[in-house]
Amino acid sequence: MSQYAALIIDDEPDIRELIAMTLERMDLQCFQAANVSEALALLKQRPYHFCITDMKLPDGNGLEIINFCNAQHPNMPIAMITAFGNVDLAVNALKAGAFDLVAKPIDIVRLRELVHAALRLTRVPANIEAVPSSEGLLGQSEVMHTLKEKIRKVARTQAPVFIHGESGTGKELVARLIHYQSVRADQPFIAVNCGAIPKDLMESEFFGHRKGSFTGANSDKAGFFKAAQGGTLFLDEVAELPLDMQAKLLRVIQEKAVRSVGSEHEESIDVRVVSASHKDLQQLVDEETFRQDLFFRLNVIQVSVPRLAERPEDIPLLSQHFIRKYALEWGMPEVSLDARAADALLHYTFPGNVRELENILQRAFTMAEGDSISLEDLSLTPQAERIQPLLADTDAERIETNNLEAYLENIERQAITQALEATRWNKTAAAEKLGISFRALRYRCKKLAID
Numbered sequence: 450m451s452q453y454a455a456l457i458i459d460d461e462p463d464i465r466e467l468i469a470m471t472l473e474r475m476d477l478q479c480f481q482a483a484n485v486s487e488a489l490a491l492l493k494q495r496p497y498h499f500c501i502t503d504m505k506l507p508d509g510n511g512l513e514i515i516n517f518c519n520a521q522h523p524n525m526p527i528a529m530i531t532a533f534g535n536v537d538l539a540v541n542a543l544k545a546g547a548f549d550l551v552a553k554p555i556d557i558v559r560l561r562e563l564v565h566a567a568l569r570l571t572r573v574p575a576n577i578e579a580v581p582s583s584e585g586l587l588g589q590s591e592v593m594h595t596l597k598e599k600i601r602k603v604a605r606t607q608a609p610v611f612i613h614g615e616s617g618t619g620k621e622l623v624a625r626l627i628h629y630q631s632v633r634a635d636q637p638f639i640a641v642n643c644g645a646i647p648k649d650l651m652e653s654e655f656f657g658h659r660k661g662s663f664t665g666a667n668s669d670k671a672g673f674f675k676a677a678q679g680g681t682l683f684l685d686e687v688a689e690l691p692l693d694m695q696a697k698l699l700r701v702i703q704e705k706a707v708r709s710v711g712s713e714h715e716e717s718i719d720v721r722v723v724s725a726s727h728k729d730l731q732q733l734v735d736e737e738t739f740r741q742d743l744f745f746r747l748n749v750i751q752v753s754v755p756r757l758a759e760r761p762e763d764i765p766l767l768s769q770h771f772i773r774k775y776a777l778e779w780g781m782p783e784v785s786l787d788a789r790a791a792d793a794l795l796h797y798t799f800p801g802n803v804r805e806l807e808n809i810l811q812r813a814f815t816m817a818e819g820d821s822i823s824l825e826d827l828s829l830t831p832q833a834e835r836i837q838p839l840l841a842d843t844d845a846e847r848i849e850t851n852n853l854e855a856y857l858e859n860i861e862r863q864a865i866t867q868a869l870e871a872t873r874w875n876k877t878a879a880a881e882k883l884g885i886s887f888r889a890l891r892y893r894c895k896k897l898a899i900d
């Protein structure tokens with residue numbers, strides 16, 4: 450007897466038959482329904498390992514099936530059959546929790562791949578705590594529970610995800626968890642910082658190049674998309690992509706194919722794109738620095754990562770985790786925070802979020818004498834200094850100079866250094882503080898020889 454059961458919902462008997470034949474060859478026992486009410490009746494009778502439903506049904510639509518299953522069978526992957534060009538409905542289906550989409554006319558090879566992926570879901574740990582602890586997202590606060598639940602749900606679909614949150618909140622960690630909870634867990638996870646790639650190398654870094662296609666291309670290179678084949682490509686700081694690159698990226702995502710620089714052929718790719726930014730992409734779209742169509746593609750599902758200030762109750766747990774981590778890494782005995790230090794951390798605002806907390810504790814750990822970390826060891830920047838405007842008194846002075854350029858460079862250097870110090874040399878956070886892009890900050894640091 451077959452190990453798996455599938456439910457096929459479509460009002461066209463030919464399509465149901467085609468899907469049933471394909472699935473039966475894959476050793477699935479198939480049940481069929483021609484409309485929503487038949488489907489709901491079958492869903493109430495027994496569990497299924499997989500469900501595929503048409504979007505438009507005579508007495509309703511596929512979203513009703515998804516909503517019913519979200520409540521009754523939350524672990525069953527549901528694929529949605531969509532008519533070509535119906536992007537809005539497709540996006541709604543993914544947002545509602547559909548596992549993946551199948552375009553009409555149905556491509557049997559693609560359907561088989563999709564069913565394989567759906568059945569693999571049963572082998573993926575449903576519980577986020579089952580992921581190795583080094584990868585774990587720490588936090589017992591309510592906002593973190595909500596986030597973990599969302600990650601669990603999102604990991605079970607193939608939809609693109611956009612992760613929004615301030616610098617250092619753990620966006621990359623969230624992206625990794627989405628990958629490791631998904632059917633792609635045993636395939637590569639490739640993380641790319643879009644703000645750190647030189648503009649003229651972008652195309653070759655993303656899509657690869659053929660040997661000899663430009664000066665310096667001494668061998669074939671695969672590029673990020675091909676490196677992530679079968680897995681997940683994480684585009685961090687996606688707002689930093691220049692507009693021409695955004696257009697190329699959109700094309701690759703739409704076509705599911707890449708052409709390396711210097712190659713004549715396109716190669717098909719199967720990569721889930723997860724992106725992140727601390728910036729408000731909708732605002733960038735309004736300002737016309739980010740393409741609306743790309744935003745629409747990337748932002749099918751949005752996950753927000755809370756600031757550390759929104760979950761102070763997690764600070765003790767995180768502190769203990771980082772102290773233990775450095776004690777282990779450096780082979781030293783574990784220390785604890787004394788009462789004043791613990792209290793100060795609870796009331797600190799952490800513009801650099803969890804990363805800043807980690808940096809503070811790493812430094813304090815090296816400073817600590819004896820078996821505890823004191824308030825002094827933490828060297829917290831006083832609140833007043835952090836909110837003082839960067840250049841508070843320049844306009845009060847009379848400016849006299851015979852070298853305007855050097856004078857301005859000096860002010861620029863001062864502003865950048867202060868922002869870097871205030872963010873513990875976290876360039877992403879410093880750039881945000883200064884209101885410039887990560888790339889612009891990198892360029893200015895280089896120009897002004899700030900190390």
Ligand SMILES: Nc1ncnc2c1ncn2[C@@H]1O[C@H](COP(=O)(O)OP(=O)(O)OP(=O)(O)O)[C@@H](O)[C@H]1O
Pocket residue numbers: 585586587588614615616617618619620621622623685727803804807877878
């Ligand atoms: N909830 C958490 N539990 C444990 N460690 C965390 C958590 N959140 C963040 N971290 C740690 O904090 C550091 C920063 O996290 P991460 O790089 O994921 O942040 P980010 O939001 O992607 O930052 P950026 O926007 O600057 O790229 C990492 O070392 C990460 O492991």
